[in-house]
Amino acid sequence: AQKITQTQPGMFVQEKEAVTLDCTYDTSDQSYGLFWYKQPSSGEMIFLIYQGSYDEQNATEGRYSLNFQKARKSANLVISASQLGDSAMYFCAMSPGGAGSYQLTFGKGTKLSVIP
């Protein structure tokens, strides 16, 4: 079974500052994928970034980067130069690796508030 833990129910960050959202995971699989999704107040789920367990480089997508520490089983999301539009819920998720993998297991989320 897979488990995702997000220990920060809420976070505040000053506009233009960087912020790190924590995510730890537990799995016995050797191959897996890690994901971050953003859910603004409007409710939709927006895919942000993906990291494969065998990827040697940390994933980056614009202002988003994933700090992947495999030995510590952590997959923290780093948002650089925060903007007011970054205020939202952020969910970490994981999936078993391989072509037959379908289910995403989600954490409970972190609510990020960006302060002007």
Added chain:
Amino acid sequence: NAGVTQTPKFQVLKTGQSMTLQCAQDMNHEYMSWYRQDPGMGLRLIHYSVGAGITDQGEVPNGYNVSRSTTEDFPLRLLSAAPSQTSVYFCASRLTLAKNIQYFGAGTRLSVL
């Protein structure tokens, strides 16, 4: 660029009523799924489909039925709604087989009284 479209956006039901939540995607994705989101929790998988005519249960399937007659559509049926099914429902579809990156619809907020 419709992506994944869910209807309705909001619905109120009485206990025991039935209804179907609609989900359609125009990206020719083979894989589609339904999740529910309850307060203070992440999303949990209800049912999924790997292609037309093929469906399977996820983590919380009880009280829900699905079918997949076409690649584009994946409706979720509540046969006899219960207050415990009050939730926000998300439909998702997947493009890349290897990475399991799923793209979500805007959600349906369902209240069962």
